[in-house]
Amino acid sequence: xxxxxxxxxxxxxxxxxxxxxLAKHAWLASQPDIRHSLVVPGAVNHCADxxxxxxxxxxxxxxxxxxxxxxxxxxxxxxxxxxxxxxxGDPYRPAWAALRAGQQLQVPVIGFYHSDLPRLVxxxxxxxxxxxxxxxxxxxxxxxxxxxxxxxxxxxxxxxxGLRHVQVQPLGVDTARFHPSRKDPAWRRELGxxxxxxxxxxxxxxxxxxxxPLLLQTMQQLGKGYxxxxxxxxxxxxxxxxxSRSRGFLSPEEVARRLASSDALVHAGDRxxxxxxxxxxxxxxxxxxxMRAGAVAELVVPGTGLLAxxxxxxxxxxxxxxxxxxxxxxxxxxxxxxxxxxxxxEQVLPRLLFHYRELNGLTTEDxxxxxxxx
Numbered sequence: 001x002x003x004x005x006x007x008x009x010x011x012x013x014x015x016x017x018x019x020x021x022l023a024k025h026a027w028l029a030s031q032p033d034i035r036h037s038l039v040v041p042g043a044v045n046h047c048a049d050x051x052x053x054x055x056x057x058x059x060x061x062x063x064x065x066x067x068x069x070x071x072x073x074x075x076x077x078x079x080x081x082x083x084x085x086x087x088x089g090d091p092y093r094p095a096w097a098a099l100r101a102g103q104q105l106q107v108p109v110i111g112f113y114h115s116d117l118p119r120l121v122x123x124x125x126x127x128x129x130x131x132x133x134x135x136x137x138x139x140x141x142x143x144x145x146x147x148x149x150x151x152x153x154x155x156x157x158x159x160x161x162g163l164r165h166v167q168v169q170p171l172g173v174d175t176a177r178f179h180p181s182r183k184d185p186a187w188r189r190e191l192g193x194x195x196x197x198x199x200x201x202x203x204x205x206x207x208x209x210x211x212x213p214l215l216l217q218t219m220q221q222l223g224k225g226y227x228x229x230x231x232x233x234x235x236x237x238x239x240x241x242x243x244s245r246s247r248g249f250l251s252p253e254e255v256a257r258r259l260a261s262s263d264a265l266v267h268a269g270d271r272x273x274x275x276x277x278x279x280x281x282x283x284x285x286x287x288x289x290x291m292r293a294g295a296v297a298e299l300v301v302p303g304t305g306l307l308a309x310x311x312x313x314x315x316x317x318x319x320x321x322x323x324x325x326x327x328x329x330x331x332x333x334x335x336x337x338x339x340x341x342x343x344x345x346e347q348v349l350p351r352l353l354f355h356y357r358e359l360n361g362l363t364t365e366d367x368x369x370x371x372x373x374x
Contacts, residue, residue: 002035003028003356004081006074006098007089008056009114010040011064013233013249015205016276017089017114020171023345024352025050031353039077039094041066052077063205063234071097079104085356089114091140099143108359111144112169113154116273134161145359148352150274151295169352172345173279178256180285180336187261191229191244198226198324201262201286203255203277206234211268217313218268219243222320228266231258259284264323264332270310272296279343282335287328289320304335 005024009017021038028036035050042053054073056066068074074097078086087110088098095111102109138161141147148169149155158166193199206212212235219228220240230236230245231254239245250258259265265281270293272278278288278299288305290296297307306323309315323331 001033001085001356001360002037002081002083003085003087004037004039004078004083005087005089006039006078006094007114008041008066008068008092008094009090010038011062011066013064013205016171016274019276020114021089023172023174024349027345027349028353034353037081037083039074039081041068041094045073045077047077052081068093068097071100074098075100075104083107084360085110087112088144091115091137095140102145108145109143110146110148110355110359111141112148112150113141113158114150114273116154116157116271138162146355148355151272151298153295153298154273167355169355170343170348171274171276171279172343172348173276173283173339174252175283175340175344177252178259178280178283180260180332182256182260182284184257184261187258191227193227196225198264198320199262200226200228200264200266200289200320201231201258201281202228202266202268203231203259203281205232206230206236209269209271211270211311212236214268214311214313214316215266216240216243218266218316218320221313221317226320229258229262231255255280256284259286262286264289264305264320264328266316266320267291267296268311268316269296270294275299279339282332283339283343285332285336287323287331287335289316289323291316301338304331304338 005021025036028034037050039052041056045055046053054077056068059065059067071093074094078101085108086098086102088095089112098109141163147158147163147166149158149166150171152168155166155168202215204210219242226242228243231250233249235245259281265286265288267278267290270291272294275296278296281288282304288300290300290307291310292307293310300307306319308319
Protein backbone atom coordinates (compact mmCIF):
# COMPACT_ATOMS: atom_id res chain seq x y z
CA UNK A 1 0.00 0.00 0.00
CA UNK A 2 1.34 3.40 -1.04
CA UNK A 3 0.40 6.23 1.38
CA UNK A 4 0.97 9.88 0.46
CA UNK A 5 0.84 12.79 2.91
CA UNK A 6 0.11 16.17 1.38
CA UNK A 7 0.43 19.40 3.42
CA UNK A 8 1.64 22.98 3.43
CA UNK A 9 2.56 22.71 7.14
CA UNK A 10 6.24 22.14 6.41
CA UNK A 11 9.05 24.58 7.20
CA UNK A 12 12.56 24.39 8.67
CA UNK A 13 11.28 25.26 12.16
CA UNK A 14 7.68 24.06 11.85
CA UNK A 15 5.99 22.32 14.73
CA UNK A 16 3.71 19.43 15.55
CA UNK A 17 2.54 18.50 12.04
CA UNK A 18 6.09 18.07 10.74
CA UNK A 19 7.02 16.11 13.87
CA UNK A 20 4.04 13.84 13.25
CA UNK A 21 4.91 13.33 9.58
CA LEU A 22 8.56 12.51 10.27
CA ALA A 23 7.66 10.08 13.07
CA LYS A 24 5.04 8.44 10.87
CA HIS A 25 7.48 8.18 7.98
CA ALA A 26 10.07 6.44 10.15
CA TRP A 27 7.52 4.04 11.64
CA LEU A 28 5.89 3.15 8.31
CA ALA A 29 9.33 2.32 6.88
CA SER A 30 9.41 -0.63 9.29
CA GLN A 31 6.01 -1.96 8.20
CA PRO A 32 5.83 -4.69 5.55
CA ASP A 33 4.27 -3.85 2.17
CA ILE A 34 4.00 -0.12 2.99
CA ARG A 35 5.44 2.75 0.97
CA HIS A 36 5.15 6.33 2.25
CA SER A 37 5.72 9.59 0.36
CA LEU A 38 5.47 13.25 1.36
CA VAL A 39 4.35 16.14 -0.85
CA VAL A 40 5.20 19.56 0.64
CA PRO A 41 5.82 23.12 -0.60
CA GLY A 42 9.25 24.20 -1.76
CA ALA A 43 11.13 26.59 -4.01
CA VAL A 44 11.08 24.25 -7.04
CA ASN A 45 9.31 21.18 -8.33
CA HIS A 46 11.47 18.25 -7.27
CA CYS A 47 11.20 14.65 -6.10
CA ALA A 48 13.99 12.86 -4.28
CA ASP A 49 13.34 9.41 -2.87
CA UNK A 50 10.16 9.79 -0.78
CA UNK A 51 10.00 13.61 -0.53
CA UNK A 52 8.47 15.74 -3.28
CA UNK A 53 8.30 19.53 -3.27
CA UNK A 54 5.85 21.63 -5.28
CA UNK A 55 6.64 25.32 -5.97
CA UNK A 56 4.93 27.75 -3.61
CA UNK A 57 5.79 31.35 -2.69
CA UNK A 58 7.03 32.06 0.84
CA UNK A 59 4.62 33.70 3.24
CA UNK A 60 5.70 37.20 4.32
CA UNK A 61 6.71 36.96 7.98
CA UNK A 62 5.66 33.30 7.74
CA UNK A 63 8.63 31.82 9.62
CA UNK A 64 9.67 29.74 6.59
CA UNK A 65 6.21 28.56 5.55
CA UNK A 66 5.12 28.68 1.91
CA UNK A 67 1.54 29.14 0.73
CA UNK A 68 0.48 27.24 -2.42
CA UNK A 69 -1.63 29.30 -4.83
CA UNK A 70 -2.28 26.87 -7.69
CA UNK A 71 -4.02 23.51 -7.43
CA UNK A 72 -2.86 22.02 -10.73
CA UNK A 73 0.83 21.37 -9.84
CA UNK A 74 -0.20 19.71 -6.57
CA UNK A 75 -2.84 17.60 -8.27
CA UNK A 76 -0.38 16.49 -10.98
CA UNK A 77 2.24 15.53 -8.41
CA UNK A 78 -0.24 13.44 -6.44
CA UNK A 79 -1.57 11.71 -9.54
CA UNK A 80 1.99 10.96 -10.73
CA UNK A 81 2.77 9.27 -7.40
CA UNK A 82 -0.30 7.00 -7.87
CA UNK A 83 -0.95 6.35 -4.16
CA UNK A 84 -3.51 3.95 -2.71
CA UNK A 85 -4.58 6.56 -0.16
CA UNK A 86 -3.95 10.29 0.36
CA UNK A 87 -3.90 12.17 3.65
CA UNK A 88 -4.43 15.94 3.47
CA GLY A 89 -2.85 17.70 6.44
CA ASP A 90 -4.10 21.28 6.03
CA PRO A 91 -7.36 23.08 5.14
CA TYR A 92 -5.94 25.07 2.23
CA ARG A 93 -5.38 24.54 -1.50
CA PRO A 94 -3.33 21.33 -1.17
CA ALA A 95 -6.39 19.76 0.48
CA TRP A 96 -8.56 20.56 -2.55
CA ALA A 97 -5.81 19.21 -4.81
CA ALA A 98 -5.80 15.99 -2.76
CA LEU A 99 -9.55 15.62 -3.26
CA ARG A 100 -9.26 16.17 -7.02
CA ALA A 101 -6.38 13.70 -7.29
CA GLY A 102 -8.34 11.17 -5.26
CA GLN A 103 -11.23 11.48 -7.70
CA GLN A 104 -8.93 10.94 -10.66
CA LEU A 105 -7.22 7.94 -9.10
CA GLN A 106 -10.38 6.60 -7.47
CA VAL A 107 -8.59 6.25 -4.11
CA PRO A 108 -9.71 7.27 -0.58
CA VAL A 109 -8.68 10.68 0.77
CA ILE A 110 -8.40 11.42 4.51
CA GLY A 111 -8.52 14.91 5.96
CA PHE A 112 -6.51 15.35 9.16
CA TYR A 113 -7.80 18.40 11.06
CA HIS A 114 -4.49 19.55 12.54
CA SER A 115 -5.37 23.26 12.55
CA ASP A 116 -8.54 24.86 13.91
CA LEU A 117 -8.86 27.38 11.10
CA PRO A 118 -11.85 29.43 12.39
CA ARG A 119 -10.30 30.01 15.81
CA LEU A 120 -6.86 30.89 14.42
CA VAL A 121 -8.24 33.36 11.89
CA UNK A 122 -10.79 34.71 14.37
CA UNK A 123 -8.01 35.52 16.83
CA UNK A 124 -6.35 37.68 14.17
CA UNK A 125 -9.21 39.08 12.08
CA UNK A 126 -12.04 39.10 14.63
CA UNK A 127 -14.74 36.61 15.50
CA UNK A 128 -17.06 37.98 12.80
CA UNK A 129 -15.17 35.61 10.48
CA UNK A 130 -16.18 32.47 12.36
CA UNK A 131 -19.51 31.91 10.60
CA UNK A 132 -18.21 31.75 7.06
CA UNK A 133 -15.05 29.90 8.13
CA UNK A 134 -17.18 27.23 9.83
CA UNK A 135 -19.10 26.95 6.57
CA UNK A 136 -15.82 26.59 4.66
CA UNK A 137 -14.60 23.85 7.01
CA UNK A 138 -17.91 22.01 6.63
CA UNK A 139 -17.78 22.30 2.84
CA UNK A 140 -14.19 21.06 2.60
CA UNK A 141 -14.15 18.26 5.18
CA UNK A 142 -17.52 16.83 4.15
CA UNK A 143 -15.79 15.70 0.94
CA UNK A 144 -13.22 13.48 2.64
CA UNK A 145 -13.77 9.75 3.04
CA UNK A 146 -12.75 10.09 6.68
CA UNK A 147 -11.83 12.98 8.94
CA UNK A 148 -9.28 12.55 11.71
CA UNK A 149 -8.96 14.94 14.65
CA UNK A 150 -6.07 14.81 17.14
CA UNK A 151 -8.28 15.44 20.19
CA UNK A 152 -11.81 14.87 21.40
CA UNK A 153 -12.49 18.62 21.61
CA UNK A 154 -11.68 18.99 17.91
CA UNK A 155 -13.67 15.91 16.93
CA UNK A 156 -16.68 17.26 18.81
CA UNK A 157 -16.37 20.63 17.09
CA UNK A 158 -16.32 18.98 13.66
CA UNK A 159 -19.34 16.89 14.58
CA UNK A 160 -21.28 20.02 15.58
CA UNK A 161 -20.65 21.31 12.05
CA GLY A 162 -22.55 18.31 10.74
CA LEU A 163 -19.53 16.31 9.63
CA ARG A 164 -19.68 12.54 9.71
CA HIS A 165 -16.92 9.93 9.67
CA VAL A 166 -14.94 11.93 12.27
CA GLN A 167 -12.64 9.92 14.51
CA VAL A 168 -10.03 10.83 17.11
CA GLN A 169 -6.44 10.05 16.14
CA PRO A 170 -4.02 11.30 18.80
CA LEU A 171 -0.42 12.16 18.08
CA GLY A 172 2.50 10.62 19.92
CA VAL A 173 5.90 11.37 21.37
CA ASP A 174 9.40 9.96 21.06
CA THR A 175 9.90 8.72 24.62
CA ALA A 176 13.53 7.84 23.95
CA ARG A 177 14.37 11.43 23.04
CA PHE A 178 12.08 13.06 25.63
CA HIS A 179 13.01 11.36 28.87
CA PRO A 180 14.08 12.38 32.41
CA SER A 181 17.55 10.95 31.68
CA ARG A 182 18.16 14.02 29.50
CA LYS A 183 18.34 16.18 32.63
CA ASP A 184 21.51 18.28 32.75
CA PRO A 185 22.38 19.93 36.09
CA ALA A 186 24.51 22.43 34.18
CA TRP A 187 21.38 23.99 32.70
CA ARG A 188 20.54 25.89 35.90
CA ARG A 189 24.09 27.14 36.13
CA GLU A 190 23.89 28.38 32.53
CA LEU A 191 20.85 30.41 33.53
CA GLY A 192 22.51 31.62 36.73
CA UNK A 193 19.75 30.21 38.97
CA UNK A 194 19.95 28.97 42.54
CA UNK A 195 18.48 25.58 43.40
CA UNK A 196 15.65 27.20 45.34
CA UNK A 197 14.24 28.96 42.24
CA UNK A 198 11.39 27.12 40.50
CA UNK A 199 12.38 26.79 36.85
CA UNK A 200 9.43 26.91 34.44
CA UNK A 201 9.72 26.38 30.72
CA UNK A 202 7.68 27.14 27.61
CA UNK A 203 8.75 25.44 24.37
CA UNK A 204 7.46 26.35 20.93
CA UNK A 205 7.07 29.15 18.40
CA UNK A 206 6.11 32.59 19.58
CA UNK A 207 2.83 32.53 17.65
CA UNK A 208 -0.06 34.73 18.79
CA UNK A 209 -2.22 31.79 19.86
CA UNK A 210 0.45 30.76 22.42
CA UNK A 211 -0.49 33.83 24.51
CA UNK A 212 3.08 34.66 25.51
CA PRO A 213 2.19 38.16 26.79
CA LEU A 214 -0.02 36.40 29.36
CA LEU A 215 2.95 34.28 30.44
CA LEU A 216 5.04 37.40 30.91
CA GLN A 217 2.31 39.02 33.02
CA THR A 218 2.15 35.85 35.10
CA MET A 219 5.90 35.93 35.75
CA GLN A 220 5.68 39.54 36.90
CA GLN A 221 3.13 38.42 39.47
CA LEU A 222 5.20 35.42 40.60
CA GLY A 223 8.39 37.40 41.22
CA LYS A 224 11.93 36.35 42.09
CA GLY A 225 11.27 32.83 43.38
CA TYR A 226 10.29 31.70 39.89
CA UNK A 227 12.06 31.80 36.53
CA UNK A 228 10.56 31.14 33.09
CA UNK A 229 12.66 30.07 30.13
CA UNK A 230 11.20 30.49 26.64
CA UNK A 231 12.68 27.85 24.34
CA UNK A 232 11.94 28.21 20.65
CA UNK A 233 11.85 30.68 17.79
CA UNK A 234 10.27 34.10 17.13
CA UNK A 235 10.04 34.89 20.82
CA UNK A 236 9.55 38.34 22.41
CA UNK A 237 12.67 40.38 23.21
CA UNK A 238 11.41 42.61 26.03
CA UNK A 239 11.19 40.32 29.03
CA UNK A 240 10.75 40.65 32.82
CA UNK A 241 13.85 40.07 34.92
CA UNK A 242 12.75 36.54 35.81
CA UNK A 243 12.33 35.42 32.18
CA SER A 244 15.00 34.27 29.71
CA ARG A 245 14.81 33.11 26.11
CA SER A 246 16.68 30.98 23.62
CA ARG A 247 18.29 32.52 20.56
CA GLY A 248 16.42 31.10 17.60
CA PHE A 249 15.57 27.58 16.52
CA LEU A 250 16.67 24.74 18.81
CA SER A 251 17.34 21.15 17.81
CA PRO A 252 14.94 18.53 19.24
CA GLU A 253 17.81 17.19 21.35
CA GLU A 254 18.41 20.61 22.90
CA VAL A 255 14.69 21.08 23.57
CA ALA A 256 14.68 17.66 25.27
CA ARG A 257 17.64 18.70 27.47
CA ARG A 258 16.00 21.94 28.53
CA LEU A 259 12.67 20.28 29.24
CA ALA A 260 14.15 17.52 31.37
CA SER A 261 16.27 20.07 33.25
CA SER A 262 13.28 22.23 34.23
CA ASP A 263 10.74 21.84 37.04
CA ALA A 264 7.47 22.26 35.11
CA LEU A 265 6.05 23.22 31.73
CA VAL A 266 3.70 26.18 31.60
CA HIS A 267 1.42 26.59 28.57
CA ALA A 268 -0.97 29.53 28.19
CA GLY A 269 -2.47 28.52 24.83
CA ASP A 270 -6.25 28.09 24.86
CA ARG A 271 -6.69 27.09 21.21
CA UNK A 272 -4.52 23.99 20.90
CA UNK A 273 -5.86 21.25 18.66
CA UNK A 274 -3.51 18.81 20.42
CA UNK A 275 -0.47 20.28 22.19
CA UNK A 276 2.42 17.98 21.32
CA UNK A 277 4.89 19.89 23.50
CA UNK A 278 2.72 19.01 26.52
CA UNK A 279 3.34 15.31 25.86
CA UNK A 280 7.05 15.96 25.29
CA UNK A 281 7.28 17.71 28.66
CA UNK A 282 5.33 14.98 30.44
CA UNK A 283 7.55 12.30 28.85
CA UNK A 284 10.50 14.29 30.21
CA UNK A 285 9.12 13.90 33.74
CA UNK A 286 7.58 17.37 34.09
CA UNK A 287 4.18 18.27 35.50
CA UNK A 288 2.23 20.71 33.33
CA UNK A 289 0.35 23.88 34.13
CA UNK A 290 -2.03 24.69 31.30
CA MET A 291 -5.34 26.33 30.51
CA ARG A 292 -8.71 24.72 31.12
CA ALA A 293 -9.46 25.05 27.41
CA GLY A 294 -8.68 23.33 24.14
CA ALA A 295 -6.90 20.02 23.82
CA VAL A 296 -4.34 20.71 26.57
CA ALA A 297 -7.07 20.10 29.14
CA GLU A 298 -7.48 16.58 27.72
CA LEU A 299 -3.78 15.76 28.00
CA VAL A 300 -3.25 17.04 31.55
CA VAL A 301 -5.21 14.34 33.32
CA PRO A 302 -5.60 14.43 37.13
CA GLY A 303 -2.31 13.80 38.88
CA THR A 304 -0.10 14.99 36.01
CA GLY A 305 -0.46 18.76 36.44
CA LEU A 306 -2.93 21.55 37.09
CA LEU A 307 -5.21 23.71 34.95
CA ALA A 308 -5.89 27.44 35.26
CA UNK A 309 -8.79 29.58 34.10
CA UNK A 310 -8.30 30.60 30.46
CA UNK A 311 -6.61 33.92 29.69
CA UNK A 312 -6.21 34.99 33.32
CA UNK A 313 -2.71 35.81 34.55
CA UNK A 314 -3.80 35.85 38.20
CA UNK A 315 -5.33 32.37 37.92
CA UNK A 316 -2.25 31.07 36.13
CA UNK A 317 0.08 32.50 38.78
CA UNK A 318 -2.00 31.00 41.60
CA UNK A 319 -2.09 27.63 39.83
CA UNK A 320 1.69 27.62 39.48
CA UNK A 321 2.05 28.39 43.19
CA UNK A 322 -0.38 25.57 44.00
CA UNK A 323 1.62 23.13 41.87
CA UNK A 324 4.80 23.71 43.85
CA UNK A 325 3.03 23.78 47.21
CA UNK A 326 2.71 19.99 47.32
CA UNK A 327 3.49 16.90 45.26
CA UNK A 328 4.85 18.38 42.04
CA UNK A 329 7.69 15.86 41.72
CA UNK A 330 5.26 12.95 42.01
CA UNK A 331 3.06 14.63 39.40
CA UNK A 332 6.05 14.63 37.05
CA UNK A 333 6.64 10.92 37.61
CA UNK A 334 2.96 10.17 37.00
CA UNK A 335 3.02 12.32 33.86
CA UNK A 336 5.91 10.31 32.45
CA UNK A 337 4.20 6.99 33.18
CA UNK A 338 0.95 8.24 31.64
CA UNK A 339 2.66 9.16 28.37
CA UNK A 340 4.57 5.88 28.20
CA UNK A 341 1.33 3.98 28.75
CA UNK A 342 -0.75 5.81 26.13
CA UNK A 343 1.16 8.12 23.78
CA UNK A 344 4.27 6.55 22.30
CA UNK A 345 4.38 6.62 18.51
CA GLU A 346 4.46 2.83 18.56
CA GLN A 347 1.09 2.88 20.32
CA VAL A 348 -0.76 5.55 18.34
CA LEU A 349 0.45 4.91 14.79
CA PRO A 350 -1.04 1.40 14.44
CA ARG A 351 -4.45 3.08 14.90
CA LEU A 352 -3.65 5.29 11.92
CA LEU A 353 -2.69 2.27 9.83
CA PHE A 354 -6.07 0.77 10.76
CA HIS A 355 -7.83 3.71 9.07
CA TYR A 356 -5.74 3.30 5.92
CA ARG A 357 -6.35 -0.42 5.69
CA GLU A 358 -10.06 -0.12 6.43
CA LEU A 359 -10.60 2.54 3.76
CA ASN A 360 -8.78 0.31 1.27
CA GLY A 361 -11.16 -2.54 2.02
CA LEU A 362 -8.79 -4.72 4.02
CA THR A 363 -10.19 -6.91 6.80
CA THR A 364 -9.41 -6.48 10.47
CA GLU A 365 -7.22 -9.56 10.28
CA ASP A 366 -4.80 -7.42 8.27
CA UNK A 367 -4.54 -4.85 11.06
CA UNK A 368 -1.56 -5.07 13.44
CA UNK A 369 -2.39 -6.38 16.91
CA UNK A 370 -3.31 -3.59 19.32
CA UNK A 371 -4.62 -1.24 16.64
CA UNK A 372 -8.06 0.26 17.00
CA UNK A 373 -10.25 2.84 15.31
CA UNK A 374 -9.41 5.40 17.99
